[in-house]
Amino acid sequence: MARREPRRLSRRQFAFLGTQAVGAVVTVLLGIPIVGFILSPLFHRQQVLWRQVGDISGVPDRQPTKFVVSFPQDEWTAANEDLAVYVVKINSDYLIFSNVCTHMQCPVRWQADLGQFLCPCHGGLYDITGKNVGGPPPKPLPQYVHRIDGTTLFIQNSFTESL
Amino acid sequence: MGWLAAVYDWLDERAAIRSLVRKGLYEAVPVRGAWFYTLGSATLVLILLQLVTGIFLTLLYVPSVTEAWASLNYLKQHDAFGSIVRGIHLWSAYILLFVIGLHMVRTFFSGSYKRPRELNWVTGVGLFVLVLGMAITGAFLPWDQAAYWTAVVVTNIPAYTPFIGSFIRALWRGGDFVGPITLSRTFGIHVWLIPAILFPLIGAHLALLRKHGEFGSYINYRGAYRSREGVDVPPPPAQRPIEPPYPAVPTDELWAAPLETEDFFPFQTFKDGLVSIALVIVVFLLAVAIGAPLEAMADPSTTTYTPVPEWFFLPLDELLLLVPQQLIPLVLVLPTGGVLLLLALPFIDRGPERNPFERPAVMVPGAFAVLFVVILTLLGSGRLFNL
Numbered sequence: 001m002a003r004r005e006p007r008r009l010s011r012r013q014f015a016f017l018g019t020q021a022v023g024a025v026v027t028v029l030l031g032i033p034i035v036g037f038i039l040s041p042l043f044h045r046q047q048v049l050w051r052q053v054g055d056i057s058g059v060p061d062r063q064p065t066k067f068v069v070s071f072p073q074d075e076w077t078a079a080n081e082d083l084a085v086y087v088v089k090i091n092s093d094y095l096i097f098s099n100v101c102t103h104m105q106c107p108v109r110w111q112a113d114l115g116q117f118l119c120p121c122h123g124g125l126y127d128i129t130g131k132n133v134g135g136p137p138p139k140p141l142p143q144y145v146h147r148i149d150g151t152t153l154f155i156q157n158s159f160t161e162s163l
Numbered sequence: 164m165g166w167l168a169a170v171y172d173w174l175d176e177r178a179a180i181r182s183l184v185r186k187g188l189y190e191a192v193p194v195r196g197a198w199f200y201t202l203g204s205a206t207l208v209l210i211l212l213q214l215v216t217g218i219f220l221t222l223l224y225v226p227s228v229t230e231a232w233a234s235l236n237y238l239k240q241h242d243a244f245g246s247i248v249r250g251i252h253l254w255s256a257y258i259l260l261f262v263i264g265l266h267m268v269r270t271f272f273s274g275s276y277k278r279p280r281e282l283n284w285v286t287g288v289g290l291f292v293l294v295l296g297m298a299i300t301g302a303f304l305p306w307d308q309a310a311y312w313t314a315v316v317v318t319n320i321p322a323y324t325p326f327i328g329s330f331i332r333a334l335w336r337g338g339d340f341v342g343p344i345t346l347s348r349t350f351g352i353h354v355w356l357i358p359a360i361l362f363p364l365i366g367a368h369l370a371l372l373r374k375h376g377e378f379g380s381y382i383n384y385r386g387a388y389r390s391r392e393g394v395d396v397p398p399p400p401a402q403r404p405i406e407p408p409y410p411a412v413p414t415d416e417l418w419a420a421p422l423e424t425e426d427f428f429p430f431q432t433f434k435d436g437l438v439s440i441a442l443v444i445v446v447f448l449l450a451v452a453i454g455a456p457l458e459a460m461a462d463p464s465t466t467t468y469t470p471v472p473e474w475f476f477l478p479l480d481e482l483l484l485l486v487p488q489q490l491i492p493l494v495l496v497l498p499t500g501g502v503l504l505l506l507a508l509p510f511i512d513r514g515p516e517r518n519p520f521e522r523p524a525v526m527v528p529g530a531f532a533v534l535f536v537v538i539l540t541l542l543g544s545g546r547l548f549n550l
Contacts, residue, residue: 068464073228076343077229081463106312106315107470120469121312121470121480121483122480137488162329
């Protein structure tokens with residue numbers, strides 16, 4: 001009686017590979033939705049919103065003046081988030097800055113005694129035109145996308161340059 | 164007592180608890196320097212304190228940008244015991260960071276990370292990093308001004324990673340800016356993700372400790388290298404066994420064993436207990452006397468608030484101040500490099516020598532690294548608190 005050819009895949013090997021396959025399938029089925037879930041905010045486009053800041057005719061020349069504007073925070077929260085807007089008038093031109101430092105995004109403030117914007121965290125300095133002139137900030141102070149209707153300022157919830 | 168023994172026997176027959184208890188409690192531990200060996204158990208006790216208080220804090224805390232601060236403010240205003248629980252959570256975290264650091268320094272100094280205990284060290288470095296992660300994510304959660312600006316700065320640091328920086332920042336923040344998703348994610352990381360890795364890793368760390376026994380330190384072995392005939396002559400370092408097989412049971416040979424050992428239970432556990440109870444009392448007193456602060460609610464539009472980092476964040480914050488704008492990624496490279504070097508330590512320093520004074524190649528850079536962190540901390544605290 002002729003002996004059978006040895007099977008190329010033994011029963012043990014089959015079970016071994018089968019167990020691995022089960023693990024792989026579960027990993028993929030769980031992994032794809034979880035990774036997609038974690039990444040999904042990255043593909044979520046921020047809604048472009050305009051808000052009225054107010055009348056800026058009273059802003060004195062070369063004296064940055066702070067306004068506060070509320071924007072909705074996110075899809076699911078009803079609460080708004082207050083953002084600071086520095087309006088700088090130089091002659092007849094307006095520059096509309098945020099208070100977000102380009103170094104570590106700490107809240108920048110106008111220091112009248114220095115004549116500069118100061119970041120209190122790590123001592124970043126910006127001049128009145130927003131240029132980063134001292135300390136660690138790598139970029140100028142961010143400016144809001146804005147429009148001025150007559151003397152009323154409107155800003156968009158985004159910067160002219162991404163941070 | 165008869166029925167207690169019967170219950171014990173019943174359980175032992177079904178769950179083999181006798182051998183488990185024996186493994187957990189009976190081990191020969193070096194006697195000299197044993198007070199230094201309490202740092203590990205103190206770390207464990209403080210972590211368990213975190214676990215217990217943390218679980219109960221979730222019974223009230225709401226991880227939402229509109230309610231996180233409000234829920235903790237309610238705790239502060241209306242719940243004296245709850246405030247103590249939060250105080251214990253905060254102060255035991257602070258002291259934990261100290262104690263885990265000392266535990267690491269002790270292990271480094273005594274060369275206990277050498278073969279065959281490399282994985283004890285590697286899991287320990289992992290635990291250290293995870294505890295730091297817990298401290299940083301925990302600091303976000305109150306959503307007061309301090310928490311909010313910590314969240315802004317900390318999540319912004321990875322943005323300086325070359326090429327994928329802003330991607331990592333957006334991944335943590337759940338968007339370009341800190342917002343509701345940032346808090347949800349950080350809460351999830353703090354209460355589930357990190358603990359899910361941390362506690363199994365503690366199990367591994369302890370299992371490895373039992374597997375290899377406590378090395379102790381060099382002083383436990385001075386003069387202990389005896390020949391099989393009992394001649395008490397220490398061999399030169401090169402000939403010393405890489406792993407001193409000191410006895411786990413009294414019948415073992417005493418060759419290269421610690422000079423003196425005693426049973427883990429009750430002798431070492433008593434010392435462990437004393438140190439731990441002292442720390443727990445200190446934590447409790449701080450929790451009652453000072454408690455956990457809660458500043459005004461987060462306000463992104465502020466132009467008067469000066470963010471002050473948590474003290475354990477001071478070295479990195481000082482680095483942020485000192486590093487010029489062209490070299491900001493250094494702030495990422497230095498800590499990452501430090502952790503990688505720590506992980507690599509047992510594979511770099513592989514000689515059998517345990518005496519800290521005969522390991523200058525490791526001790527000197529280690530001392531400089533500690534000095535560097537301490538100086539940065541002092542500079543940072545001097546700058547921020549006008550010390």
